[in-house]
Amino acid sequence: MPSKLSNLAAAAYALLLYGFIFLPVLVLITFSFQESRVPVPPFDGPSLKWYQAVLGDRRLIEALFNSIGVALVSSTVSVVLGFLAAFSLARYALPGTRLLQGLLTAPLTVSYLIIAMGLLVTFSELGVPKSLLTITIGHVVINLPLCFAIIFSQMGEHMRNAERAARDLGASEGQVMILVSVPMLWPAIFACFFLSVTFSWDEFIIAFMVSKFDVTLPVEIWSMLRSGLNPKTNAIGSIVFLISFVMVLLMEVVIFKRRKA
């Protein structure tokens, strides 16, 4: 058994690191309720006026809805394309399967910055105007490989038998896919969707480089930073954090349920 002293040391270390990890988040949230104009000590709140200021800021609210839209559309596209590709590579003996797998997951090994740069020169060379659509395209590039890899890893042998049984009973390929494979993969598909939404929601550099007038929330927050420290930035930052947090918890619940089952 570990001694009392080493248990104490372990608890102290864990506490210290949790403190380090949560310090900035707690400061961010605390000073979003600041009364005065500067989000530094002493704390003189609590006040909700900076949240009101956020709600009254048309550009921020617009960016918020842009972010939600881009996240939902790009995640849906990523999950659908990822599922179809995973189904294809797991069930059809295509030549060069390993190479194709490598190609589909390749974007995972490249920095977002480089992906963003590539898209920027490509769109500018082809004269494609920067917009929410170009951001969405970029977010599918980063999330598709993830969705493909996760769903592909879940397409086990037990599913193949169920699919075969359905086929023997006269189901068409489309019916097999939608009525057998999708329900069996549901937790993985769900998790992929939330993961993609979270990544898209938080993504900055691609959204920054391939957007112009219509921007997503991280890009709008970035432009707010030019005016220095401001409790309003704390307020919107806390909202962003809260939404990411809810998303992760939802994902966890889904995965946890599957583990239990």
Next chain:
Amino acid sequence: MGETDSKGRGWALLAPALLWTLAFFIVPLVIMAVYSLWERSGMKLIRSVSFVNYDKFFEKSYFVGSLVNSIEVTLTVTVISVVLAYPLAWILAERVPRRWQRAALILAILPFWTSYVVRSYSWLLVLSEGGIISNFLLDVGLTVEPVSFANNRGATVVGFVHFFVMLLTLTIYANLSQLPPNYRRAAADLGAGPVRTFIHVILPLTLPGIMVGAFLTFVLCIGDYITPQILGGNRELLLPQTMMLQISRRSDFPMASSLAMILMVVVSLAYIASARWLKLERV
């Protein structure tokens, strides 16, 4: 259903994802590579192949220096993060009761899931003049004037370490929690104390988790623009910052493309150097 018929259907299902990857990932990388060989002169784009941007990179200390800064910062961050994260991962795997482990882990990596922009801004609140730390030092009398810890390399490193401690805790924990307890028992039966068991048994077995985490740290850290820009400021530039400046100040896409290519080469070298430890499926 014929053989070719089924193959055709397989390709049809694969096509959308494949075309997307080709059109918006492979083709852009190729175009970027071509751009890096062109040149921006004044307001014009000279579309003829040359290595002038790469020459410029190696000639000007402004560019090479930013790469050196990037590598220094990245290595510092990677080492500090591993050293800080390992004990935490170990405590989570060994000292926290099983039923609480998952909750403790999720808590430990919660701020991981928020955007770089918000996270870096939060550290600015902590480190800037009049911020939490400055205020604390004033309170305990260690300083008489507000001090700033932002706008330097240290702030960049702190911001990065915060993020990567969480990432590494995750990868190392995943590795530690999969170790069968028998190894430890065997080592103990053979007379090894806890320290020797750790050094000769546990540490080597968790090397894959460390290496995967360290590699991810290297790749994500060296390619990040936000953290150094918000926390480090403009006094000392990292490679992503010089790259973004080429775009925003000078619209020099060819030079920025060549910097991106150089970044890609550096990451590939890091991959080759650590490839024999990287078995991604183990994490």
